[in-house]
Amino acid sequence: MFSLLLGVLYILTPTVWGDISQRASLANNLASNGSGSPYSMNVTDCPGYTLGSLQESDTGLTAHLTLAGPACNAFGLDISDLTIEVTYQSQSTLHVKVYDTANQQFTIPESVIERPAAPTTSYAGNSDLIFNYDTTPFAFWITRRSDPGAMPLFDTRTSSLPPTPIPPFNASDASTAFDGFPLVFEDQYLQVASALPYGTNIYGLGEVVASSGFRRDIGTNGGVGTIQTHWSLGVSDPIDQNLYGSHPIYIEHRYNSTTGKASASGVLLLSSAGSDIFLQTPPNSKVSLIEYRMIGGILDFYFFSGPSDAEVIAQYGSVIGYPMWQPAWGFGFHLCRWGYHNISDDRENVAQMRAAGIPLEVQWNDIDLYHAYRDFTTDPVSFPGDEVREFIQELAANHQHYIPIVDAAIAVTRNSTDVYDPFTRGVEEDVWIKNPDGSLYIAEVWPGYTVFPDWFSENMLSVWTDSLKNWSDMGVEFSGIWLDMNEPSTFCSYSCGTGANFSSVGPLTDVSSVVIGYPECYNETLWGPSGNMTVNGTSTYSCATNSTTMTMIEKRGVGAGSEEGVDLNNPPYAIHNAVGSLNQHSLASNATYSGGYVDLDVHNMFGLMEEKATHLAIQSILPEKRPFLISRSTFPSAGKWTGHWLGDNFSKWQYLYLNIQGVLQFQIYQIPMVGADTCGFNGNTDEELCNRWMQLSAFTPFYRNHNTNGALPQEPYRWDSVANASRIAIAARYAMLPYWYTLFANSSMAGIPPVRALFYEFPDEPELFNVDKQWLVGSDILVTPVLTPGASTVEGILPGRGSVIWRDWYTHAAVNATSGGNTILDAPISHINVHIRDNSALLLHQEPGYTIYETREGAYSLLVSLNAAGTAFGTAYVDDGISFPPGPSRSLTFQAAEGTLKIDSNGEYEIVQILETITVLGVQKPTQVAIQGSPVEGWTYKEATEELVVSNASVGLNGQTILVWR
Numbered sequence: 001m002f003s004l005l006l007g008v009l010y011i012l013t014p015t016v017w018g019d020i021s022q023r024a025s026l027a028n029n030l031a032s033n034g035s036g037s038p039y040s041m042n043v044t045d046c047p048g049y050t051l052g053s054l055q056e057s058d059t060g061l062t063a064h065l066t067l068a069g070p071a072c073n074a075f076g077l078d079i080s081d082l083t084i085e086v087t088y089q090s091q092s093t094l095h096v097k098v099y100d101t102a103n104q105q106f107t108i109p110e111s112v113i114e115r116p117a118a119p120t121t122s123y124a125g126n127s128d129l130i131f132n133y134d135t136t137p138f139a140f141w142i143t144r145r146s147d148p149g150a151m152p153l154f155d156t157r158t159s160s161l162p163p164t165p166i167p168p169f170n171a172s173d174a175s176t177a178f179d180g181f182p183l184v185f186e187d188q189y190l191q192v193a194s195a196l197p198y199g200t201n202i203y204g205l206g207e208v209v210a211s212s213g214f215r216r217d218i219g220t221n222g223g224v225g226t227i228q229t230h231w232s233l234g235v236s237d238p239i240d241q242n243l244y245g246s247h248p249i250y251i252e253h254r255y256n257s258t259t260g261k262a263s264a265s266g267v268l269l270l271s272s273a274g275s276d277i278f279l280q281t282p283p284n285s286k287v288s289l290i291e292y293r294m295i296g297g298i299l300d301f302y303f304f305s306g307p308s309d310a311e312v313i314a315q316y317g318s319v320i321g322y323p324m325w326q327p328a329w330g331f332g333f334h335l336c337r338w339g340y341h342n343i344s345d346d347r348e349n350v351a352q353m354r355a356a357g358i359p360l361e362v363q364w365n366d367i368d369l370y371h372a373y374r375d376f377t378t379d380p381v382s383f384p385g386d387e388v389r390e391f392i393q394e395l396a397a398n399h400q401h402y403i404p405i406v407d408a409a410i411a412v413t414r415n416s417t418d419v420y421d422p423f424t425r426g427v428e429e430d431v432w433i434k435n436p437d438g439s440l441y442i443a444e445v446w447p448g449y450t451v452f453p454d455w456f457s458e459n460m461l462s463v464w465t466d467s468l469k470n471w472s473d474m475g476v477e478f479s480g481i482w483l484d485m486n487e488p489s490t491f492c493s494y495s496c497g498t499g500a501n502f503s504s505v506g507p508l509t510d511v512s513s514v515v516i517g518y519p520e521c522y523n524e525t526l527w528g529p530s531g532n533m534t535v536n537g538t539s540t541y542s543c544a545t546n547s548t549t550m551t552m553i554e555k556r557g558v559g560a561g562s563e564e565g566v567d568l569n570n571p572p573y574a575i576h577n578a579v580g581s582l583n584q585h586s587l588a589s590n591a592t593y594s595g596g597y598v599d600l601d602v603h604n605m606f607g608l609m610e611e612k613a614t615h616l617a618i619q620s621i622l623p624e625k626r627p628f629l630i631s632r633s634t635f636p637s638a639g640k641w642t643g644h645w646l647g648d649n650f651s652k653w654q655y656l657y658l659n660i661q662g663v664l665q666f667q668i669y670q671i672p673m674v675g676a677d678t679c680g681f682n683g684n685t686d687e688e689l690c691n692r693w694m695q696l697s698a699f700t701p702f703y704r705n706h707n708t709n710g711a712l713p714q715e716p717y718r719w720d721s722v723a724n725a726s727r728i729a730i731a732a733r734y735a736m737l738p739y740w741y742t743l744f745a746n747s748s749m750a751g752i753p754p755v756r757a758l759f760y761e762f763p764d765e766p767e768l769f770n771v772d773k774q775w776l777v778g779s780d781i782l783v784t785p786v787l788t789p790g791a792s793t794v795e796g797i798l799p800g801r802g803s804v805i806w807r808d809w810y811t812h813a814a815v816n817a818t819s820g821g822n823t824i825l826d827a828p829i830s831h832i833n834v835h836i837r838d839n840s841a842l843l844l845h846q847e848p849g850y851t852i853y854e855t856r857e858g859a860y861s862l863l864v865s866l867n868a869a870g871t872a873f874g875t876a877y878v879d880d881g882i883s884f885p886p887g888p889s890r891s892l893t894f895q896a897a898e899g900t901l902k903i904d905s906n907g908e909y910e911i912v913q914i915l916e917t918i919t920v921l922g923v924q925k926p927t928q929v930a931i932q933g934s935p936v937e938g939w940t941y942k943e944a945t946e947e948l949v950v951s952n953a954s955v956g957l958n959g960q961t962i963l964v965w966r
């Protein structure tokens with residue numbers, strides 16, 4: 001709901017710069033007077049390592065690495081004795097772990113991320129990936145068994161890398177200079193670089209809103225590349241900066257223009273350390289490179305061989321864990337805003353949505369719900385517990401749901417008469433994060449002074465579970481939980497409340513200001529000043545705004561500081577944190593957790609640990625049901641516990657487009673339940689933008705309209721055209737639920753991404769590698785949204801270079817597509833282009849209902865789209881949509897060829913709904929149609945779309961069905 005806004009950032013910038021220049025001048029002083037600094041700040045002289053004591057085994061090898069010369073102590077102290085372990089984890093996954101033999105460096109505990117068991121079979125002889133190494137200086141490279149002569153997938157040899165030194169990445173920022181690529185392993189600085197093919201295609205490494213789009217910028221001939229910083233930060237979706245989550249995993253989609261073939265591989269550096277990851281192509285270099293610079297931890301690499309992009313993602317999932325099972329209702333439409341001031345506002349919404357005939361599955365509340373902005377409370381005046389309970393039970397009676405917000409910060413009681421059990425109980429059970437001296441770490445968030453949960457504390461889960469349970473018992477009978485501010489976010493630096501008088505700072509009061517800015521496309525000349533800016537009927541179709549302009553913030557984090565000794569607050573290597581100091585707007589890096597962990601090491605995992613605890617808590621409060629969670633800060637394996645929304649975006653056309661890369665990124669990160677604040681969060685939206693956005697988000701996994709406090713209302717019923725657009729898009733979404741549900745089952749069972757970039761399915765078509773204005777739902781549904789104002793057409797590519805028949809979702813007409821280039825498609829307002837791939841068979845709901853429950857109660861239909869050879873194939877996974885662990889299920893397969901459709905059904909789950917209608921596209925007009933050998937009456941045929949419709953098929957789905965047309 002809230003994070004630091006760009007505007008706020010500008011205000012704070014002078015302080016940030018002050019902080020950094022102070023550090024820079026300190027560094028200069030140390031350098032010039034030669035006194036005290038133990039660090040050389042120059043990796044050129046780092047000696048690298050020598051490999052020895054090699055032991056090979058069935059599953060891989062281990063060896064020692066010893067420092068090959070005098071320590072360089074660049075940004076920390078060199079560690080002289082390392083161990084390397086190489087494990088062939090499976091045929092497609094290779095694990096390379098380099099750690100300090102003394103085990104002093106931070107390593108992610110198994111209690112936070114469970115790692116795969118050691119292999120019981122030897123893959124050393126048949127793995128797709130081969131580990132190669134040099135002993136002196138130690139370097140390694142990874143090749144494919146099937147293509148040993150090709151450039152390695154990963155290669156740390158200095159001889160393979162560009163010559164050094166390389167000029168600064170960014171002329172004003174000396175810390176970006178590439179001044180050498182030896183392996184560096186220090187207590188506060190680790191560095192490793194790998195050569196990559198010149199200008200290759202890299203995806204992932206976020207969370208980021210990248211100006212380059214979904215494909216990361218690797219630069220060409222010294223041009224700008226990427227510095228991706230990993231340090232969780234609650235900022236409002238800035239471009240090209242670190243933000244809420246940290247995912248050091250990338251896919252390389254490598255294309256060989258000689259053969260015209262591509263293959264994908266992936267690399268995970270499983271580290272929670274603050275880091276910069278550089279993607280760069282130096283001047284006159286024949287290769288590009290990736291360089292990791294981390295301020296702690298160990299080198300824990302996993303390599304994935306693909307060779308398809310979806311396989312890379314699935315292989316990654318097999319290491320960190322597949323995504324959680326989603327309840328079917330989670331795919332419904334969610335409605336939220338900051339600024340539903342009381343329970344009547346909630347009721348009004350539910351009634352208005354119903355009156356407008358726009359399906360509403362889940363009503364949400366933001367922090368308006370709370371008493372004095374305290375978690376696990378309700379305001380006694382505006383949200384009395386009994387009324388909240390009554391409201392939620394009314395929703396439940398209509399098969400609708402309720403989700404409240406939970407912020408990460410817990411209010412500190414203000415005086416001796418102030419009663420707030422979650423805090424007091426937590427003090428008694430010792431579950432709050434501490435300062436290094438053992439006192440409570442006191443931040444400042446909405447309720448005033450606060451503490452933060454220490455997820456490493458052994459009593460944390462029970463305190464957290466009881467807090468949620470008591471809240472539910474008090475009336476907030478939630479179906480799911482929304483986790484916010486969990487980077488974690490705070491409004492002050494360091495433990496600002498330590499020693500303070502807690503009664504002096506109360507809840508924030510000035511949070512209700514009205515958002516006065518015009519919507520992006522508002523024409524004051526045409527519609528008058530803001531006083532006339534009524535919502536209903538405001539048409540802004542003639543927007544002239546150049547929505548492609550990027551509003552970038554300047555990079556900060558300039559230069560490398562240098563301090564004496566190990567400094568938790570300001571490590572010698574300054575990562576490019578968007579707000580400079582590691583201690584701004586978030587828990588300070590010296591904050592201390594149970595077990596002696598410090599925030600510097602575990603910062604990026606705070607959100608993950610909260611998600612795990614909350615997931616487990618919900619499981620015990622709502623037993624045997626699938627939890628539903630949406631959270632802001634994420635880390636590898638978070639998808640096991642939560643979904644994600646793309647944070648505090650803006651009501652701007654640019655962000656409508658930027659949604660798409662966010663949804664695609666989180667498919668790589670194995671957090672597939674993801675979506676944006678539809679119609680935009682910050683700022684005022686308008687009718688046209690909201691119209692397009694409600695339609696776009698209907699084809700992304702998590703579908704929620706959410707708005708900031710004080711902005712113009714943007715519920716879909718506020719404008720007739722948006723209501724209409726929403727009904728159309730939601731009808732399509734709900735019809736496709738069995739398809740979405742199947743995609744998510746395949747994600748939870750095998751890690752296969754539900755939403756795909758076009759090139760995942762068409763890997764050898766380079767014109768697709770940069771496409772991020774369209775996406776595929778599964779392999780068979782292509783979405784081409786309008787992303788600009790005033791449009792009546794949209795350009796989109798229909799992949800397959802003419803080999804695929806793409807048919808319109810609504811009319812079933814085949815598109816006359818341009819091969820390998822853009823096709824112009826009609827896109828009047830309230831219409832989103834959706835196309836069905838050929839050779840597909842989609843199980844659908846025949847009649848979308850008002851809720852997911854009603855939709856699922858109704859009959860099924862089947863849509864078969866034949867290719868030129870007359871074949872089609874599809875599958876469906878069906879179960880009760882709610883049980884956890886999942887109960888009995890049924891797998892359906894649909895296969896068509898030579899005028900016959902065969903439906904096979906396997907499993908224990910009994911499907912009571914019948915398959916009412918079967919539609920086959922691409923059929924020559926038949927003379928006879930039969931099911932199970934008996935002629936069918938009343939089938940129809942549409943010449944224009946070559947469409948056979950058997951509308952009274954009425955077959956069960958628990959056995960085999962054969963449909964024949966002749």
Ligand SMILES: *[C@@H]1O[C@H](CO)[C@@H](O)[C@H](O)[C@H]1NC(C)=O
Nearest residue numbers: 041042043044045165177179
């Ligand atoms: C790093 O050391 C090398 C070799 O000693 C030297 O040439 C180079 O100028 C140094 N770079 C910096 C930034 O001090």
Ligand SMILES: *[C@@H]1O[C@H](CO)[C@@H](O)[C@H](O)[C@H]1NC(C)=O
Nearest residue numbers: 149150151197256257258259
């Ligand atoms: C592309 O493939 C050709 C033929 O197999 C091979 O000779 C060449 O090395 C490959 N190029 C790259 C960059 O791997």
Ligand SMILES: *[C@@H]1O[C@H](CO)[C@@H](O)[C@H](O)[C@H]1NC(C)=O
Nearest residue numbers: 414415416417418419503506
């Ligand atoms: C103690 O704190 C509560 C909660 O903020 C407040 O309502 C009350 O006025 C405070 N009492 C005193 C004596 O300050």
Ligand SMILES: *[C@@H]1O[C@H](CO)[C@@H](O)[C@H](O)[C@H]1NC(C)=O
Nearest residue numbers: 523524525526542543544545
């Ligand atoms: C606003 O509307 C006026 C009157 O139609 C028009 O002349 C002007 O160009 C419009 N401004 C923008 C920014 O579209």
